[in-house]
Amino acid sequence: MDQNYTVKQLAKMAGISVRTLHLYDKLKLLRPALRTRAGYRMYSEAELLRLQQILFYKELDFPLKDIGRILDEPGFDIIKALQGHKKALGLKKARINTLLKTIDNTLQNLKNKTMLNADELYDGLSPQQAAAYRKEAIEAYGTEVVERAENYLKKLNKEELKALVAKQKELGALLYQLKDMEPTAAQVQELIAQHYTNTRKLWGTDGAADKQAEAYKGLGNLYLTDERFILAGEKHDADFAGFIKTAMAHFADEQLS
Template sequence: MAMKVKEVAELVGISVRTLHHYDEIGLLTPDEVTSAGYRLYSDANLEMLQQILFFKELDFSLKDIKEIINNPSFDREEALNMHRHILLEKRQRLDLMIATIDKSVQHVRGEIKMTAKEQFEGFNFSQHPYEQEARERWGDQAVDQANQKLHKQSSEEQKAMSDQMNSIYTRLAAIRHTDPNSAEAQSGISEWYSYLNNMGNYPPEVFRGLGQMYVDDERFTRNIDQFGEGLAVFMRDAMAVFADRNS
């Protein structure tokens, strides 16, 4: 049964303007428009809208979503299974972070003593949710190589890599107020460079661009600065110095 745009908006919980925008950019065009200009959405349209919103939940841009769902090889069932897998992983990580918050409250109250490692349980940047931006900026090769290595690893190996990453962030946070040109800062950022290149191919200029994205994209900044306010800016500056010295 066809539904009018207002009915769809109320059903889904999004604005009529959003649906109009999706139509205007060719992301979701209703199967029928009446002579009076009313948009009518079919069951197939609603299924596609559901798919669009799943991709949005995973931080895909509208441009990327449009390219994906219009690809002749797009398989809705396969996409749904992918969404489920990613969301389950996200839920697991959020549960761990909530547990870390609960323990942190006890730590603040003096009821328990947390180790430095325990304070960052749940932070995992090895499988960041913003992979699409990386693909857009630098192409698929570096990202695919990193993902290929991660997928071949056991859960224990992935946890070890996550722990190593958190350890590097923690050490960098401790020196974030030093000069990015200093030997100490460059030693720390060199460790980060080596870590990334163990997963993929990140030449100095790509490394520089990644550092800039830490500051340009507030989501990266917010995540990184959880280790210490100003860490993202420090890493960007130190990564730029490293790139200059190693290009």
């Protein structure tokens, strides 16, 4: 003989309230197998399995009215449904794990007071210069690109940001020593490849599918046309800037297209 469960017993097993079971009964989503003469609801194994399906679909954010429609379809297959739940919940678990990792990283940074603020991203510039620089960047690349880079850099600690900036300066100095070579020479292109990788980290797009060939070539143009963009030395060097522009354009055309 099948075992029957009271509404209180079923609620305890499922981890939900008695009121919720009463609501499901009222909505005809989960009806009891029988009622005693005293009016008490009793549930059998069939209702336990149906309740399990309801809770799985709820976890996947299905509205109650849609859950009822799905479960009442003539061709509903509980085995296929469980297999689908397992796959969907696995994906949801992966997303939640990613979010938890992000939270842990942010908490760690906050506790260590290492997260950068907006002012530190433009260290060395006055507030007016920083605002003007940011405005120009948005006009050139768009708000989404600029904010993505800023948000990425804010997650770094001060030492990590300093390391990226120092690497960029180091590469500039090494490239300056090769400025009399052909921009397409293998030795030059090897350093340009490192410069590209480090630049993508500064942009917050390292590892993104879009290789940003045109954006990288655009940066090369800025080295040549905008005297504020200096890769090596203290002053703008037109000859070196032309060398860098050509080297970056060659790299983009050959490696990023």
